[in-house]
Amino acid sequence: MIRSFREAAAVLYRAERKPVLVLALALLLAVPVLPAELWLVKMLVDRIQRWSPGEPITPIIAAAASFAFLLVVGNIALGVPIPMAQTRLNELGTLEGQRLLLRKTSRLPLAAAESPAIKDRRERAMQASVYDTFNTGVEMVQTGLRAIMLFGLLLAYGQWLASATVIMSALLLAVVSGRSADRVEAVGQAQAAERRLLAYYASLMTGREAAKEIRLFGLGGLLADRWRVLYDAQAAQTAKAIRSSELRSIGPELLAALVGGLLAAFLVLLPVSRGLSAGDFSILFMAVTMLVSLLPRLNASLIALRRLGRRWQDFRAYLELDEDGRFGTDERRTEATQTWGAGGERHTACGADGIVRSAGATSDPHTVSVGKELAAAAADGIGGLQLEVRGLRYRYAEAGSETIRGIDLTIPPGCRVALVGENGSGKSTLVKLLAGLYAPSSGEIVWRRKEARSRKVSREVEEQYGGSGEALREGGRLYDGSADNCLPGTDADAEDGGVVPAEGSLAAVFQDFAKLHLTLRELVALGRLSAIDDDPVLLAALNAAGSRQRELDRQIGAPFGGLEPSGGEWQKIVTARALLRQADFVFFDEPTAALDPQAERDAFELFMRVTEGRSALLVTHRLGAAKLADTIFVLKEGRLVEQGSHDELMSQGGEYDRLFRMQASWYE
Numbered sequence: 001m002i003r004s005f006r007e008a009a010a011v012l013y014r015a016e017r018k019p020v021l022v023l024a025l026a027l028l029l030a031v032p033v034l035p036a037e038l039w040l041v042k043m044l045v046d047r048i049q050r051w052s053p054g055e056p057i058t059p060i061i062a063a064a065a066s067f068a069f070l071l072v073v074g075n076i077a078l079g080v081p082i083p084m085a086q087t088r089l090n091e092l093g094t095l096e097g098q099r100l101l102l103r104k105t106s107r108l109p110l111a112a113a114e115s116p117a118i119k120d121r122r123e124r125a126m127q128a129s130v131y132d133t134f135n136t137g138v139e140m141v142q143t144g145l146r147a148i149m150l151f152g153l154l155l156a157y158g159q160w161l162a163s164a165t166v167i168m169s170a171l172l173l174a175v176v177s178g179r180s181a182d183r184v185e186a187v188g189q190a191q192a193a194e195r196r197l198l199a200y201y202a203s204l205m206t207g208r209e210a211a212k213e214i215r216l217f218g219l220g221g222l223l224a225d226r227w228r229v230l231y232d233a234q235a236a237q238t239a240k241a242i243r244s245s246e247l248r249s250i251g252p253e254l255l256a257a258l259v260g261g262l263l264a265a266f267l268v269l270l271p272v273s274r275g276l277s278a279g280d281f282s283i284l285f286m287a288v289t290m291l292v293s294l295l296p297r298l299n300a301s302l303i304a305l306r307r308l309g310r311r312w313q314d315f316r317a318y319l320e321l322d323e324d325g326r327f328g329t330d331e332r333r334t335e336a337t338q339t340w341g342a343g344g345e346r347h348t349a350c351g352a353d354g355i356v357r358s359a360g361a362t363s364d365p366h367t368v369s370v371g372k373e374l375a376a377a378a379a380d381g382i383g384g385l386q387l388e389v390r391g392l393r394y395r396y397a398e399a400g401s402e403t404i405r406g407i408d409l410t411i412p413p414g415c416r417v418a419l420v421g422e423n424g425s426g427k428s429t430l431v432k433l434l435a436g437l438y439a440p441s442s443g444e445i446v447w448r449r450k451e452a453r454s455r456k457v458s459r460e461v462e463e464q465y466g467g468s469g470e471a472l473r474e475g476g477r478l479y480d481g482s483a484d485n486c487l488p489g490t491d492a493d494a495e496d497g498g499v500v501p502a503e504g505s506l507a508a509v510f511q512d513f514a515k516l517h518l519t520l521r522e523l524v525a526l527g528r529l530s531a532i533d534d535d536p537v538l539l540a541a542l543n544a545a546g547s548r549q550r551e552l553d554r555q556i557g558a559p560f561g562g563l564e565p566s567g568g569e570w571q572k573i574v575t576a577r578a579l580l581r582q583a584d585f586v587f588f589d590e591p592t593a594a595l596d597p598q599a600e601r602d603a604f605e606l607f608m609r610v611t612e613g614r615s616a617l618l619v620t621h622r623l624g625a626a627k628l629a630d631t632i633f634v635l636k637e638g639r640l641v642e643q644g645s646h647d648e649l650m651s652q653g654g655e656y657d658r659l660f661r662m663q664a665s666w667y668e
């Protein structure tokens, strides 16, 4: 509880110091005002009592004026800044809380971000409130200090019995209502998954994705009904928990009120029995009645802070989730590795009989931080990336069996590989693993930097980029390296180490790419943000991807009043983004699925040209296009079953031959 208060205060303090200090100071300075007020009341009453006609009235006026002054200080000097600071802190708390959650979510490993359990955690974390946790904490401190002062006053008058009785009844109330509040909170926490479902139904009914199906199949009513039933069920659960909580606290609350009443009545007898002055009686009476009303408030603050503390624990737990995209948060992955290592070994690559055979000494691969090396690699423009995969296995958290079942392969620099296989054979999963978006359940993915051979930009590519080859070469590498090392059974370059690659050395065009509603400029520049103001480079990338879009500052996406590209146009834009990245290794996961036949053909030709001399992995169901690759990998039920050139695989009469003939039969 104290930790959550401290952490919430730190979040707000980091965001803006002034309102935190103002609120804390104003609330704390208000504490001594209370006993001062009581003392002045006593003084005033005593002076009035002692005053008799003919005596000067000044002492009474002085006491009354001091009391008025204190009221002004309490209500205006301290009262005014408090709501102002609270309003600001409320805004800041909402902003910071959401910012932290959004930033965290965007940094989670893909597998974690996709996991329902993590989504439920986020839902619970979203119930936390930075502002409420801080404000309730400060208010509780203030109320607690006031209560201590009032107790002190009672004790000063020797009222031990009264103090003990009030404390006992307050403790009883705290225990009973604390337990009830915990039960209500537990109900709220358990509803996280249902709240997510509610939000999902609402987004289906209001969003764009499902709008067509909802109208066509008349699903609106069904969804609205489900939403209402779920909502009602949740509301009923909450109401039940609150009802039983309220019923439980009736007894202790009655007791506290009774104690207060009895004590007040008891005090009426005090002046007579102890010879106290009217001022003493006033101060005691006020102290008891204030305490009796303050203690339930203190109790309520305690309960609220406890509830907020629990929510804060969810918030903290979410923010502490492992951010490493390559190793993930899944315990099953502890044995998995994805490393980036220097080269130094010999290998046989792209062999016709599949499955890599590594020979010779392998230098210790070492994990590196992502980012710096990209700059280094981009600056010197050397080398290509070699990908080595050993014993790779992957099982989705919710799946009963492995999707990837022990894959070994090597893709040397400058090697263009096609990955083919039936639906569900694991192609996209493999790409996500290789791209570092999922962490393997076991096995190794090792990237090595290899020396480049020829690094010239081919005339064809230069032309394709609209004469902006120079601009595109900046920060990148376009070259016409040969693919000899990809020929089956041929050894690739050996003994060529080098710097390791980094995040920006990889680029990808995914099958299910995100249609981000940004400007065209931003959409393309996401590939290389440093080029965001370089119009010739951005236009060249669009040109290279076959897109005819030229208005870089045009908003894309109808929901924001912008241009709505067709499916094929969208694909060209995201391809331009990947091209702009100038990565050493490019993944194309079914990048032509939405293109018309001519555009598809153009795209494959372009793919061949722009990936000249660098490594690329193309996932495709168009086996005619796969023929263009240097090597074809055939995946079946999560295993690499064949590997080789088109002619070799056809002559083997295996899975590839079967798939190819089946597809070709459509065109006979």
Ligand SMILES: Nc1ncnc2c1ncn2[C@@H]1O[C@H](COP(=O)(O)OP(=O)(O)OP(=O)(O)O)[C@@H](O)[C@H]1O
Binding pocket: 114, 396, 397, 398, 399, 403, 421, 422, 423, 424, 425, 426, 427, 428, 429, 430
């Ligand atoms: N998030 C997930 N959770 C559980 N299982 C998944 C998940 N994503 C994919 N799978 C399963 O993994 C298997 C391989 O899926 P994947 O998308 O990799 O196949 P694919 O070869 O790319 O298929 P396609 O050709 O249809 O695109 C499928 O059985 C699929 O149902």
